[in-house]
Structures are given as structure tokens and as C-alpha cells.
Amino acid sequence: MAARTKAxxxxxxxxxxxxxxxxxxxxxxxxxxxxxxxxxPLPQYCIDIVHGVIAxxxxxxxxxxxxxxxxxxxxxxxxDRAVLRIATWEVVYNDEVPxxxxxxxxxxxxxxxxxDDSAKFVGGVLGRxxxxxxxxxxxx
Numbered sequence: 001m002a003a004r005t006k007a008x009x010x011x012x013x014x015x016x017x018x019x020x021x022x023x024x025x026x027x028x029x030x031x032x033x034x035x036x037x038x039x040x041p042l043p044q045y046c047i048d049i050v051h052g053v054i055a056x057x058x059x060x061x062x063x064x065x066x067x068x069x070x071x072x073x074x075x076x077x078x079x080d081r082a083v084l085r086i087a088t089w090e091v092v093y094n095d096e097v098p099x100x101x102x103x104x105x106x107x108x109x110x111x112x113x114x115x116d117d118s119a120k121f122v123g124g125v126l127g128r129x130x131x132x133x134x135x136x137x138x139x140x
Contacts, residue, residue: 004097007045008086008105012113014042014050015082026054052089060088067128071121079114080122087126092133099130 018028029050036042053060064084065073073081087106090097103126111119 003043004045005105005109007043007049008109009113010042010046011049011053011086012079012082012109014046015053015085016078019078019081025050025057029054049086049089052093053085056089056093060085060092063088063092063129063133064125067125067132068121069128077114077118080110080118083110083114083118083122084125087122088129091126091130099126099133103127103130 014029014032015025017023017032018025021028029047032042033047061073064081068076068084076084083106087102090102091099094102103123106126107119107123110122
């Protein structure tokens, strides 16, 4: 498994844990950093992802809500929520990751970690987000 894929998986774990505990995401991240130890520290990219999601929490949730036609965030499986928040941050706010890569990774993680229909759902939501987030093409 590639380093960024592992980091995304660990970020999903942090978001999922905060969601399930009803805890503050920043507090859970701080706990995971403090308790991860030298043997299995959180990858820096995982920390960057979670900080990015925290810093853009309201717009990320708004984008997911708008793109998830007929689904509220609360109605989604918790893993799907975590995957969508992470991938939305990557697509919209992280210029280092091409949107296609972020979407592909998110679909793969959803397929591995969530329901049978999750990969298709996640791909559709992220496709709409990527399309709408892309700058318009200008003609000279």
C-alpha cells in the first residue's frame, strides 16, 4: 500500500473515531498523535489531511451536502462521511493531489471499508464536487 494511501486510511480512522465518539476532531487527532508512539506514528500526510478537514469543516460539509443528491450527511454511513470529507478536502483544497487521484483513492477506500454501494456513491458525489470546483474554461 502506498504511503499516501496509508495516510488516508489513518485519517479515515481519526475522522471515524471522532464521529463515533461524538468527540471534537482536533481533540481526537491530538490524542492519536500523542498515543501513536515511535513504533506506529501517524504519517505527516494523515495529520495534514485532518488539519485540512478541520480548517475547512463548514465548506467541506456544505460541498458534500450539496453534491450528495437526496442524502443528508447524517444519513450516510460514517465511513462514507469520513471518506467524502477527506477526498473533498483533497479535491478542492490540496493542489498537490490531482482530483482524479483523490477520487480513485476515495472509491477504493470506500469499497474496502464500507458498503457494497459506497464506492459508486462516493465516486458520484466526488465527481460532482470536482466538476463544480474546477475553474471555468475560458476562451481567448
